[in-house]
Amino acid sequence: MNMTRRQFIASLGSTGLFYAFHFTSKSGAQTQSVEEPFTAMVDPGCVVSDMDIDYTDWIAFGPGDKVSVFTGRAELGQGLKTVITAIVTQGLEITRSNLAVVMGDTDLCPDDGITSGSSSTRMVGWGFWLACEKITGDVIARASQYVGIPADDLEFRRGGVGRKGETGNLVNASELGNGKTLIMTINPRTMSAGKKYTDLKIPNVNAEEIITGRLKYVGDLKKPGMLYAGWLCTPYHRTVTKLKSVDAGAALALPGVKKVETVWGRVAVLGERYSDVIKGLDLVETTWSEPNRPKEMPLEEARANAGLLAVEEQKGDINAGLSASDFTYSENYTTHYTCHCQLETDMAVAQVENGGDKAAVWVSTQHSHKAKELIADALHIPPENVRSIGMPAGGAFGGKQANPVNREAAKLSSLVGAPVKLVYSRKDQFQLRAFFKAACIIEVTSGVSANGKILARKVDSYQDVGHGTKHTYDIPHVLVKAYRDPNWPLGLASSRGTSYVQTCFATESHIDMLAHKLGIDPLEFRRKNVEFPAYVNLIDSCADMIGYGKNELEADEGIGLAIVLHGGAQLGAIAAKVAVNRNTGKITVKRLCGAFDIGTVINLNTATVGLRGGMAWGIGYALSEEIELDGHSTKTEYFSQYRIARFSDMPPIDISFHDNHQPGSPPRGCGEMPVIPTIGAIANAVYNAVGVRFYSTPITPEKIKNALGSATREAI
Amino acid sequence: MAKKNFTLNVNGKVRQVTAELDEPLLWVLRDNLGLTGTKFGCGSGECGACSVLIDGEVRRSCRVPVAYAALGREITTIEGLGTTGNLSPLQKAFIDHTAFCCGFCTPGMLITATALLAKNPYPSREEIITAMDNNLCRCGSYLNVIEAIEAVIKAT
Ligand code: FES
Ligand code: FES
Numbered sequence: 001m002n003m004t005r006r007q008f009i010a011s012l013g014s015t016g017l018f019y020a021f022h023f024t025s026k027s028g029a030q031t032q033s034v035e036e037p038f039t040a041m042v043d044p045g046c047v048v049s050d051m052d053i054d055y056t057d058w059i060a061f062g063p064g065d066k067v068s069v070f071t072g073r074a075e076l077g078q079g080l081k082t083v084i085t086a087i088v089t090q091g092l093e094i095t096r097s098n099l100a101v102v103m104g105d106t107d108l109c110p111d112d113g114i115t116s117g118s119s120s121t122r123m124v125g126w127g128f129w130l131a132c133e134k135i136t137g138d139v140i141a142r143a144s145q146y147v148g149i150p151a152d153d154l155e156f157r158r159g160g161v162g163r164k165g166e167t168g169n170l171v172n173a174s175e176l177g178n179g180k181t182l183i184m185t186i187n188p189r190t191m192s193a194g195k196k197y198t199d200l201k202i203p204n205v206n207a208e209e210i211i212t213g214r215l216k217y218v219g220d221l222k223k224p225g226m227l228y229a230g231w232l233c234t235p236y237h238r239t240v241t242k243l244k245s246v247d248a249g250a251a252l253a254l255p256g257v258k259k260v261e262t263v264w265g266r267v268a269v270l271g272e273r274y275s276d277v278i279k280g281l282d283l284v285e286t287t288w289s290e291p292n293r294p295k296e297m298p299l300e301e302a303r304a305n306a307g308l309l310a311v312e313e314q315k316g317d318i319n320a321g322l323s324a325s326d327f328t329y330s331e332n333y334t335t336h337y338t339c340h341c342q343l344e345t346d347m348a349v350a351q352v353e354n355g356g357d358k359a360a361v362w363v364s365t366q367h368s369h370k371a372k373e374l375i376a377d378a379l380h381i382p383p384e385n386v387r388s389i390g391m392p393a394g395g396a397f398g399g400k401q402a403n404p405v406n407r408e409a410a411k412l413s414s415l416v417g418a419p420v421k422l423v424y425s426r427k428d429q430f431q432l433r434a435f436f437k438a439a440c441i442i443e444v445t446s447g448v449s450a451n452g453k454i455l456a457r458k459v460d461s462y463q464d465v466g467h468g469t470k471h472t473y474d475i476p477h478v479l480v481k482a483y484r485d486p487n488w489p490l491g492l493a494s495s496r497g498t499s500y501v502q503t504c505f506a507t508e509s510h511i512d513m514l515a516h517k518l519g520i521d522p523l524e525f526r527r528k529n530v531e532f533p534a535y536v537n538l539i540d541s542c543a544d545m546i547g548y549g550k551n552e553l554e555a556d557e558g559i560g561l562a563i564v565l566h567g568g569a570q571l572g573a574i575a576a577k578v579a580v581n582r583n584t585g586k587i588t589v590k591r592l593c594g595a596f597d598i599g600t601v602i603n604l605n606t607a608t609v610g611l612r613g614g615m616a617w618g619i620g621y622a623l624s625e626e627i628e629l630d631g632h633s634t635k636t637e638y639f640s641q642y643r644i645a646r647f648s649d650m651p652p653i654d655i656s657f658h659d660n661h662q663p664g665s666p667p668r669g670c671g672e673m674p675v676i677p678t679i680g681a682i683a684n685a686v687y688n689a690v691g692v693r694f695y696s697t698p699i700t701p702e703k704i705k706n707a708l709g710s711a712t713r714e715a716i
Numbered sequence: 717m718a719k720k721n722f723t724l725n726v727n728g729k730v731r732q733v734t735a736e737l738d739e740p741l742l743w744v745l746r747d748n749l750g751l752t753g754t755k756f757g758c759g760s761g762e763c764g765a766c767s768v769l770i771d772g773e774v775r776r777s778c779r780v781p782v783a784y785a786a787l788g789r790e791i792t793t794i795e796g797l798g799t800t801g802n803l804s805p806l807q808k809a810f811i812d813h814t815a816f817c818c819g820f821c822t823p824g825m826l827i828t829a830t831a832l833l834a835k836n837p838y839p840s841r842e843e844i845i846t847a848m849d850n851n852l853c854r855c856g857s858y859l860n861v862i863e864a865i866e867a868v869i870k871a872t
Contacts, residue, residue, distance in 0.1 A: 016748045075818075076818060077816075077817035077819065077855050078817065079817065106801050146843035152761075159770040200867055203811050203814065204811075204814060204816070204819075205813070205816075206819060207816075208803075208811065208821030209798060210810075210816055210821060210822050211752070211756070211794075211803070211808070211810045211811060211816075211819075212794065212795065212797075212798065212799055212800065212803070213752070213753015213793065213794035213795050213806040213823045214753065214795075215819055217755075217820065219752075219755075219756065220746075222747070222750075229791055236765045249790050267854070273739075273743060273747055274743050274747070275736065275739045275740065275743050278759075302800055303723025314860065334780075342818075342854055343755070343757045343763060343818070343820040343821050343852060343853070343854045344755070344757070344818070344820045344822075345756075345757070345853075358722075368796075376833070392818070393818060394755070394818045394819070394820030394821060395818045395854050397854070411754075423756075425759060426757070426760065426762075426763075439745070469733075480773060605814040606814065606817075608854075608859050608860075609814045609815075609816075609817055610855075610856050611815060612856060612857075612858075612859050612860070613817060613853075613855045613856030613857060614856070615856070616856030617856060638760055638762055639760075639762040639763055639852060640762055644852060644854060645856060645858075646849050646850075646852060647844075647849045647860070647862070648846075648849045649853070649860045650856075650858045650859055650862075652859075653859060658805040710838060
């Protein structure tokens with residue numbers, strides 16, 4: 001195995017200066033510093049959520065004017081490495097070539113939590129921002145002692161310290177170390193950045209490697225003596241069937257096939273080349289037990305069997321609120337199963353040595369440290385014997401949080417005694433992994449006063465967790481409950497936008513319907529009912545960009561709006577313009593305009609492409625993405641059966657940024673937020689275009705044709 | 717099936733490989749030749765991540781048998797488009813316009829766009845979309861890719 005963290009840091013130079021930043025939001029935690037021997041540095045083990053920030057990251061100076069920063073988080077395409085680079089190069093005034101950003105290697109990096117929930121920039125990014133500020137003060141103090149010049153006469157620049165008014169540095173920060181680690185505690189809630197971050201437009205730091213094909217993803221690695229591996233796809237979902245028999249004779253007769261392993265009730269073929277694996281898998285004969293549950297899996301069945309999962313939101317007295325209302329209105333919405341479809345399928349490379357006692361696993365995952373734990377578990381060895389090395393991922397979107405491929409590759413490597421690259425095929429992603437965003441039923445009832453104020457809202461969400469109602473509309477009486485069928489045969493995935501996606505489709509469609517029933521313009525109705533004035537700006541901005549109310553629409557065109565609050569503080573409003581073709585049933589999204597309030601935008605380039613990408617997901621969810629499955633198996637096998645948004649589905653997109661906090665306020669993240677209101681905005685635009693409300697996603701051409709073919713313009 | 721020796725002309729170099737007749741070119745490029753810039757996204761010709769140029773035409777290397785590619789044809793992979801210090805205008809434009817997030821689809825996008833502009837230096841937006849439409853990007857970087865291509869057209 002390669003270098004340990006200590007060796008790595010030692011290699012930076014004997015006098016390297018090391019900082020460990022403990023970010024914590026625990027009440028009472030003060031911003032403070034203590035010096036400890038380097039060996040005492042421990043991973044705190046962290047829980048990162050909106051309410052509880054508690055993690056550690058590291059910054060090391062040396063050798064010379066080099067700086068290294070360490071985070072356990074992953075580069076998934078969201079641009080975190082670029083964001084950290086932008087922040088640290090600016091914060092420490094160093095050049096890009098002097099900075100190394102080390103990510104996701106459990107031997108080198110602290111466990112600062114899972115890379116999910118659009119949290120990396122707002123936590124790790126901002127953490128580094130504050131840390132850089134603390135560091136510059138500390139380095140000046142050390143330098144003052146070292147060179148014997150009062151701190152007031154010194155300033156921090158280019159990773160070192162110089163005298164004010166003079167050029168050239170007196171000392172590099174790395175020369176000020178004493179072999180100890182300075183552990184600093186920072187409470188991001190109580191410390192605000194004094195130094196303002198300048199918005200940047202910097203290229204993705206991996207750009208040149210990406211466009212020349214040199215960036216190595218996990219699938220691009222090769223180890224001496226490595227075997228390729230693939231799982232045999234089961235005929236039924238794995239939870240409903242058991243392996244009865246295996247005949248591997250014909251597969252093993254192929255020259256390239258080296259092993260056929262049966263493990264955890266599944267069959268893997270291992271070969272010299274991936275094409276050997278594919279051929280071998282074709283020749284393995286298996287029998288499986290009959291599925292242990294009925295084939296049909298209607299959502300209504302889940303609703304009938306569901307038990308209360310959580311009371312997601314409760315305010316006032318829902319019954320009193322509804323009875324005090326002048327008008328009440330109930331609707332049911334449903335959504336369909338969707339799949340992450342990262343372009344990079346699940347893959348891992350594992351090298352288990354020492355008779356199965358020591359493992360190095362190269363992973364494409366959202367949480368390397370979690371992968372390490374799971375691998376140790378699978379091999380029954382202590383976690384310290386496992387190194388999990390995060391590689392840049394070809395997309396994750398929630399589907400690579402604890403992805404089983406990492407421990408599976410390790411297990412296969414330990415069984416065959418050689419390095420193994422385990423590759424999931426595209427079909428495996430759909431049928432074997434079968435890890436989908438939940439289909440939901442969402443029942444919404446609202447009560448409104450005669451003057452158009454929403455007084456009460458009740459939401460019952462079946463099969464997902466019901467997030468996404470809070471702090472959008474100012475409603476005194478609210479009750480939101482989530483229910484789930486405990487015997488549902490499929491694991492339910494978190495996926496870009498999580499349950500906000502389903503909830504927001506339902507509630508934003510419903511808001512529109514309330515407005516129409518009351519004869520109020522949907523924009524006015526929202527303005528009147530939103531919880532924060534900040535929404536009004538956003539709604540006006542996106543409405544303005546799209547030409548809302550300007551009567552420029554042609555026949556069967558429409559405009560719709562939707563708003564969202566995601567991740568505690570990301571606000572967004574989206575306006576969609578669509579055209580509906582009554583003959584083909586095709587909906588064309590003609591324009592999307594998004595107004596977003598996400599704090600400081602660290603890097604406009606990565607933020608913009610990410611926001612647009614999120615809206616592409618919204619288009620897919622709204623119009624085409626739908627996994628076909630029943631209680632036994634997933635039918636979807638190919639991309640041609642599952643349409644994610646493509647070039648031809650993309651409209652022009654306009655984006656405006658707003659910041660209702662002080663300019664220079666912390667970044668708040670934006671990876672998932674734009675997905676969410678796009679769906680409701682499109683559904684509302686379709687209603688505006690053809691006067692038909694669609695109560696289920698995706699709104700396919702068939703649904704349009706069925707609805708418009710029938711003479712009535714009733715809700716479908 | 718027995719393995720055979722093939723001579724491939726890849727990125728202007730003659731390379732000898734041993735593979736089965738029907739082995740997809742994708743795996744020969746990646747595993748025999750270490751040209752891992754060409755990506756596997758589906759294996760069924762539907763995503764475009766594995767796109768390469770064969771005699772100037774965009775081909776899905778996951779669907780092209782090595783035996784076909786070995787018939788004296790010129791193969792160009794992402795590694796052959798341009799290298800540091802000598803990037804193609806499209807590669808530069810992809811950087812300038814942030815035409816990717818995770819970058820997994822990018823080699824296929826660049827190969828397809830390169831073939832488009834070689835045949836038609838001034839495509840309309842519609843022609844760009846038609847040429848690129850079977851290249852999938854789950855990160856949704858599509859508009860940025862279009863902007864990058866249009867920037868090259870404008871500068872030509
Ligand atoms: S891998 Fe060849 S088209 Fe997807
Ligand atoms: S940039 Fe990630 S798939 Fe295109």
